[in-house]
Amino acid sequence: MKRVLYFYPDNPVAKNSGNRTWAMRLLKYFKNRGVSVDFVSLSDWAHDWDTASVDWLLDNKLATNVHILFRKPPKKNIANYLISYKLPFLLKNRDGVLPDLVGNRLKHQFNAILKQRQYDYIIISYAHWAHLLKNNPLVGKAKTIIDTHDFLTSLFQNHKRFKLGASFEEEIKRLRLFNEIWTTSTDEQYIFSQFCKGSDVRLITTNLDRNHLQEKPISQRQYDIIYVASDNPHNKRSIKWFFDQVYPLLPQNLRICIIGRITAFVNDYPNVVKVPFVQDLSEYYTDTKIVICPMLSGTGIKIKVVEAFSYALPVVGTTRALDGLANKTHNGCLISDDPETFAKYIKLLLSDERKYK
Structure with missing residues (x-):
């Protein structure tokens, strides 16, 4: 049995953002192939780890062991906190360069895990944490990803x-430190492959749990528009743009559903339903007509767009909605960065059955 050490700083059990959904699907992929995973995460990064989440991963056999580490020392001893963590962090990240989030405390805990056993693969999520493996002899013969x-x-x-x-x-x-570089975006694969000649830059496709069929007739679906998003800065800018510039151009009888932590940043509107969290999005995707993705910034493939495709739903989005997709045209999306055209596309799909199909 192959053994993997998988570092991911957030709690994938929450599944309230695209990256967490991706991490959960990766864990399921390993389980289905009989791979033993030691999962490593951070308690003081996402701040939403609890015993129930750890038990859920173990009970569902998605991880053999779960290690929740601490990036920062406790603030009870303020002198130790400043000397051992805060001051070194500020000195190391003061020059406007990509932050390095790996401190001595975290590396010591991570190395303690590496000392326990040898791994076939070690996967680190995000270049922020790449230095967990920099010049680290405890890696042994493991392939690093x-x-x-x-x-x-x-x-x-x-x-x-x-x-x-x-x-x-x-x-x-940081990427060059690894044997393999994974990306879900064709755009980023091209960029990284140009500058990381010594590493194998792989495009990892976004895998979904199953194929979804729309059984409910379009006319009977509850929502006209759905938007699913976490509360990261890119999504905040996107939803503000939509409600400030696109929403006033739409008929006020449209039924709109906003799902996810982004709902905390959406005002109340008579025709807008806000759902902060759902365990299973399928009941909403199968009950809507259109998915929107009004992204103005951000990188990587948009999980919400891929999910929409899996439910055979059309997407109205901005240019950034296409990030990471190999096919930028004739792909089920209508794209515009202009608010009037964006609104026009929504109205067109809802009024023209031939265009919708």
Whole structure:
């Protein structure tokens, strides 16, 4: 049996963002192929780990062992907190380059896991955490894999004192530490493969649990529009743009459903239903006509778009909705960055059955 050490900083059991959904599907992939996974995460990163989540992973045999580590020392001893964590972190990340989130405390805990057994594969999520394996002799003969999730240089560009060249160079240096580089985006695969010649840059397709068939007639579906999103900064900008500039151009009798943590940033409207969390999105996808993806920024493939395709639902989106897709045209999406055209596409799909199909 192959043994994998899989580091992912968030709680995938929550499934309230695209990246968490991706991590959960990866765990299910390993389980279905008889791979033993030691799962490593952070208690003080997502702040939503609890005993129930750990037990759920173990009970469902998605992980053989679960290790929840701490990135920061407790603040009870403020002197130790400042000297051992805060000051080194600020000094290391003061120059506007891609942040390095690996401190001595975290690396010590991670190394303690590596000392317990040898692994066939070690997977690290995000280049932020790449230095967990930098010059680390405890890796042994394991094949090392970085699951990039996103092009972090692009995500980091709005930070103060951002330095494009230095950040991109740093990200590439971190990726080159690994035998394999995983990305779900064809765009990012192209970029990384140009600069990481010594590593195998792989495009990992977004796998879904099953194929979905729309059985309910279009006319009987409860919602005209659905939008699923977490509350990251990109989604906040996107939903603001939609309600500020597109929503006023739409008929006020349209039934709109917003799902996910993004609902906390949506005002109350008479024709808008807000659902902060659902365990299974299928009941909503099968009861809607259109999915929107009004992204203005961000990187990587949009899980919400792929999910819409799996339910045979058309997508109205902005240019960023196509990120990561190999086929940018004739793919089930109507695309515009102009609010009036975006609204026109929604109205067209809802009024023209031939165009919808």
